[in-house]
Each structure stands twice: as structure tokens, then as C-alpha cells.
Amino acid sequence: MTEIVLSTRRLDKNFGSLVVARNIELNLPKGARYALIGPNGAGKTTLINLMTGMLKPNAGQIFLGGEDVTALEPQERVRRGLARTFQINTLFPGLNALEAVTLAVCERRNIAGEFWRNVAVHREAIEEAHDILAKLRLGDSCYQITRELPYGRQRLLEIALALATKPKVLLLDEPAAGVPQEESGEVFEAVASLSDDLTLLFIEHDMHVVFRFASHIIVLVSGAIFTEGSPAAIAADPGVREVYLGKRKHG
Amino acid sequence: MVPTDTISAPQLYLQSLSRWSATEIAFWLATLLPFFLFPNYLSLASQIAITALFALSLDLILGYAGVVSLGHAAFFGIGAYAAGLFSKFVWGEPISGLLVAALLAGLAGYATSFIICRFRHLTLIMLTLGLGLLAFEVANSAHWLTGGSDGLQGVRIWPLFGIFKFDLYGYTAYSYSLAVLFLFFLGMRRLVHSPFGLALRGIRENLVRMPAIGAASRAHIRKAYTIAAAVAGIAGALLTQTTESAALESISFQRSADVLVMLVLGGAGRLYGGLIGAIIFMIARDQFSGIAPQYWYFWIGILLIVVVMLLPNGILGGLSKIFARWSRK
Numbered sequence: 001m002t003e004i005v006l007s008t009r010r011l012d013k014n015f016g017s018l019v020v021a022r023n024i025e026l027n028l029p030k031g032a033r034y035a036l037i038g039p040n041g042a043g044k045t046t047l048i049n050l051m052t053g054m055l056k057p058n059a060g061q062i063f064l065g066g067e068d069v070t071a072l073e074p075q076e077r078v079r080r081g082l083a084r085t086f087q088i089n090t091l092f093p094g095l096n097a098l099e100a101v102t103l104a105v106c107e108r109r110n111i112a113g114e115f116w117r118n119v120a121v122h123r124e125a126i127e128e129a130h131d132i133l134a135k136l137r138l139g140d141s142c143y144q145i146t147r148e149l150p151y152g153r154q155r156l157l158e159i160a161l162a163l164a165t166k167p168k169v170l171l172l173d174e175p176a177a178g179v180p181q182e183e184s185g186e187v188f189e190a191v192a193s194l195s196d197d198l199t200l201l202f203i204e205h206d207m208h209v210v211f212r213f214a215s216h217i218i219v220l221v222s223g224a225i226f227t228e229g230s231p232a233a234i235a236a237d238p239g240v241r242e243v244y245l246g247k248r249k250h251g
Numbered sequence: 252m253v254p255t256d257t258i259s260a261p262q263l264y265l266q267s268l269s270r271w272s273a274t275e276i277a278f279w280l281a282t283l284l285p286f287f288l289f290p291n292y293l294s295l296a297s298q299i300a301i302t303a304l305f306a307l308s309l310d311l312i313l314g315y316a317g318v319v320s321l322g323h324a325a326f327f328g329i330g331a332y333a334a335g336l337f338s339k340f341v342w343g344e345p346i347s348g349l350l351v352a353a354l355l356a357g358l359a360g361y362a363t364s365f366i367i368c369r370f371r372h373l374t375l376i377m378l379t380l381g382l383g384l385l386a387f388e389v390a391n392s393a394h395w396l397t398g399g400s401d402g403l404q405g406v407r408i409w410p411l412f413g414i415f416k417f418d419l420y421g422y423t424a425y426s427y428s429l430a431v432l433f434l435f436f437l438g439m440r441r442l443v444h445s446p447f448g449l450a451l452r453g454i455r456e457n458l459v460r461m462p463a464i465g466a467a468s469r470a471h472i473r474k475a476y477t478i479a480a481a482v483a484g485i486a487g488a489l490l491t492q493t494t495e496s497a498a499l500e501s502i503s504f505q506r507s508a509d510v511l512v513m514l515v516l517g518g519a520g521r522l523y524g525g526l527i528g529a530i531i532f533m534i535a536r537d538q539f540s541g542i543a544p545q546y547w548y549f550w551i552g553i554l555l556i557v558v559v560m561l562l563p564n565g566i567l568g569g570l571s572k573i574f575a576r577w578s579r580k
Contacts, residue, residue, distance in 0.1 A: 052463070078463060095452060108465055112447060113471070116442075
């Protein structure tokens with residue numbers, strides 16, 4: 001059996017009486033391409049927030065590479081190899097792409113606290129940042145200030161920032177959200193071209209994209225895992241169809 | 252040094268950001284003009300240099316890290332009193348006085364930074380305001396030590412390097428203040444182009460993203476706040492040493508508010524904003540208070556309103572926008 005790199009055990013989270021995560025048991029094997037789907041309000045982003053530490057669970061545990069990280073701060077989990085992107089652009093609007101990714105690389109290399117030397121002396125860090133940008137085809141616009149980048153490129157920069165942390169596990173929250181359909185392929189091609197060693201979990205609404213890129217699908221409804229399985233099994237599941245067509249009651 | 256032929260384009264680009272421009276060199280050459288053109292105003296020039304250093308220290312936390320403070324004068328005041336007391340009870344050698352002031356103000360900054368780094372926005376403004384008021388009242392009530400509202404008596408500063416006396420005309424004062432300002436400006440300029448400077452801009456631009464790239468933002472904020480406090484302390488010490496007195500005014504809310512106004516006028520987050528703001532503010536105060544001593548803030552008020560309404564990034568921000576538009580044509 002392949003090694004499990006990220007898992008959750010009986011994860012619970014509620015905001016008052018609203019349950020947003022219920023008894024979530026999740027196992028991501030190394031190199032996985034998992035899709036997390038479910039209707040709006042099912043708790044998909046909440047689950048990412050719980051795994052990355054941006055929310056604290058009410059109960060349950062999160063394991064990263066066998067280590068219990070439930071009590072760790074988000075940045076400590078990132079340093080152990082768990083990165084994420086955001087559904088709504090969460091970038092550095094006033095920095096250009098090169099500066100932003102260089103910053104992320106400097107943080108990972110533990111040189112971001114260095115205040116007595118020009119950042120330009122760190123050739124390897126800068127080149128690493130530039131390579132990441134070039135791989136995502138952002139090389140030619142890396143000097144452009146983030147807020148002036150076209151929206152599609154900002155979505156790619158989201159991924160570039162996450163990659164700069166050299167993650168083992170990458171959680172992508174609707175990487176192509178808001179990108180016109182004809183361009184969303186470009187974002188997912190970029191995702192598909194990532195290293196096979198990298199374990200991926202992505203949230204996506206477009207079922208064509210899900211069935212094309214995912215090797216395994218998890219369906220989340222009302223904060224709980226409704227079912228999971230291979231794309232073929234999920235496509236044939238009448239229960240999933242009902243959930244999406246709204247015959248079942250859900251939040 | 253890295254040989255030039257192995258430097259990559261992105262590295263060259265980042266290097267070019269910290270290159271000295273002709274305008275910058277002209278600016279620093281112009282700071283020498285008062286010696287020749289306005290020898291009667293050297294004391295004012297010295298005060299401007301000191302205020303500019305104070306504004307520069309606020310720019311580090313406000314302009315770069317986005318940490319708003321309404322109590323920055325606490326560190327200026329700690330530095331001012333530290334330098335005064337040091338000269339009174341230990342010795343009057345000015346450079347060691349500066350170091351002691353920096354150390355004490357830096358320590359105070361480090362201690363309070365643990366609270367500061369946890370908050371943002373209105374809470375942070377109120378916190379820094381509260382801490383500033385506390386510092387003022389401590390200085391006010393410790394009459395036995397600070398002289399309270401009478402000011403600290405008995406400050407005696409030895410000649411600089413044992414040679415240059417602090418004269419009435421302000422030759423030594425301005426030379427000394429300007430040299431210290433320039434030195435710390437160089438350090439600050441280095442800092443904002445460093446990896447740490449980049450991290451501070453990251454905090455200002457998006458605090459939510461920072462942990463997601465593995466950054467310990469709070470540690471960065473604590474460090475920046477400590478540095479800013481130490482530099483503010485140096486500015487306060489300079490004021491004490493060049494005027495041979497320390498007053499409650501140095502630790503007052505008014506001073507915290509004034510320096511914030513200067514930074515906003517000049518343009519925060521661009522190093523020179525605080526310097527330009529200090530020059531405009533101090534000269535305006537000198538001129539307007541000559542016309543109507545009680546009402547000079549009226550004009551500062553108008554200036555502030557006009558600038559924030561028309562030039563959201565301050566005078567320097569406006570100028571650079573005009574320059575960019577002009578050079579594009």
C-alpha cells in the first residue's frame with residue numbers, strides 16, 4: 001500500500017449550532033490526485049482551513065506524514081510540507097510576481113529575517129523563484145505588479161506562491177475559480193504538469209475537469225463525507241446525482 | 252561579490268531596485284545647503300533632521316509593515332530622557348549616550364512588541380495610543396527622576412569626539428544630527444531592500460497570505476517594532492543632546508500625532524516620505540507660528556486635508572505619479 005501523507009481522524013467543527021465538519025476521515029496517499037466535490041456550503045473550504053490550521057477543529061486530529069499537526073500553527077504546517085491556494089485571490093497586490101515568490105522562497109530557506117543584506121545577493125533563491133514562475137508561464141510577466149496582472153495569471157500566481165514552499169501536499173481551493181471556461185484548461189494543465197511526487201487535493205465544481213484530472217473523488221455534503229471512490233464509481237452513483245440535482249435536503 | 256557575467260536577469264532587476272538615483276544624491280547634497288545659505292537657521296535644520304529620523308523610524312513599521320502607531324513618541328521620549336539622565340549621572344559623552352538611548356528604547360519596543368504583533372487596525376491604534384499615554388504619565392509623575400513638567404535639569408553634553416562643542420549657532424548640532432540621520436537612513440535603505448524588508452511589505456500587502464507561505468509574521472513584526480523603537484530612541488537622544496534639555500513634550504501624544512501627520516503628508520512606505528514630510532511640517536510650523544503663534548495648526552490641518560484628499564500616497568506618491576505620466580509621454 002502506498003504511504004499516506006495527509007490524513008484526518010474524526011474531525012469535527014461547528015460554528016455554534018451550525019455543523020460544518022462532521023466526523024471527517026480522510027487519507028491522502030503519496031502522489032494522489034484527489035478531487036473534493038460537493039454542493040455549495042458543504043464545507044469544502046472549511047475542510048481545507050481545518051487541515052491547514054486556519055481553523056481549529058472542535059475535535060479530531062490531523063496527521064501530516066505520520067506526525068500529529070493538530071496543534072501546530074498554519075506556518076508550521078507549511079514548513080512541514082502542507083501548502084494551499086485560495087479560492088478568492090489572496091496575493092500581495094503591491095508586490096510583483098517575482099518579489100512575491102522570492103519572498104516565499106526566502107521564508108522557506110529561513111533567510112527572510114535577514115535585514116543587513118540586499119535581497120539581490122541571494123542568487124539561488126531568486127533563480128528558484130524565477131524558475132517556478134517560468135514553469136507556470138509567468139516568466140514574462142514576473143516584473144508586473146500583482147494587482148495589474150490579468151485575472152488568469154493571478155490564479156497561476158496563487159499556485160506559484162504555494163509551490164515556492166516546496167510542498168509535499170498541495171490543497172487547491174478551486175484553482176480556476178472565476179477564470180472563463182476556455183482559459184480554465186490552462187490552469188489545470190499547469191496543475192496536471194506538477195511533479196508526480198506531489199500529493200494533490202483540489203476542490204472543483206466543473207465535473208468535466210474533475211473527471212479528467214482526478215484519480216479519486218470525495219463527495220462532501222453538509223460537512224460530512226457522503227461517499228468517495230473512483231471517478232467511474234462516483235459518476236455511476238445515483239446518490240451523488242441526487243445531491244447535485246437537489247433532491248436531497250442539504251445546507 | 253558575484254561576477255557580473257553570472258548574474259541572471261531577475262537578479263539584476265532586484266539589484267536595480269536599490270540603485271541610487273540622481274534625485275536621491277541631489278537630495279542628500281541639498282541637505283548641506285543650510286550651512287551656506289541659511290547659517291542662521293542651523294538649529295531649525297538640526298531639529299528637522301532629528302524629526303526626519305523619527306519619521307523614518309515610524310515609516311519602517313507603518314509604511315512597510317502596515318503597523319499603525321499613535322504612540323511612537325513613547326520611544327522618542329524614552330531615548331530623550333535616557334540620553335539626558337545618562338549625561339547627568341554617568342558622563343556627557345554623546346555617542347555612548349546615543350547607544351544607551353537606543354538600547355533602552357529598543358528594550359521597551361521589544362517588550363511591547365509582544366502585544367503589538369497580535370493586533371491590527373483600530374485595536375492596534377488604540378493600544379499604541381494607550382501605551383503612549385502610559386509612558387507620558389510615567390514620565391510626568393516620576394518628577395524626582397525626569398523633572399516632570401519642569402523638564403529635566405542638569406543635562407550637560409561633552410563636545411563631540413572631545414573636539415566639537417555644541418555651539419549656540421547649531422553648527423555642531425546640525426552636523427551631528429545630519430550625520431546620524433544619514434547613517435540610519437543608509438541602514439534603513441539597506442533594510443527595506445533586504446529579504447526582511449520584502450517580508451515586511453508582504454505583511455503590509457496581505458497578512459492572511461503570510462502564514463500560508465510559511466512566514467512567522469509576528470516574529471517579523473516584533474523585530475521591525477524593536478528596530479523602529481531603537482531608532483526613535485536615537486532621534487529622541489539627539490534632541491536632548493543638541494538642545495541640552497529634555498521635556499515632557501518629547502514623550503507627548505502631540506509628538507506621536509505630529510510624526511504620523513508628517514509621514515502621511517510626505518508619503519508612507521517610501522523612505523523619503525518621512526524626510527520630506529518632516530521638512531515641510533517643521534518649516535511650515537516655523538513660518539506659520541511666526542504669523543499667528545496660536546493658530547498655526549490651522550494651516551497644517553488644511554494641508555493635511557488637501558494632501559489626503561488629492562494625493563492618497565502623500566506628496567511623494569503624487570510626485571512619482573506625475574513623473575511616471577510625464578516620462579511615458
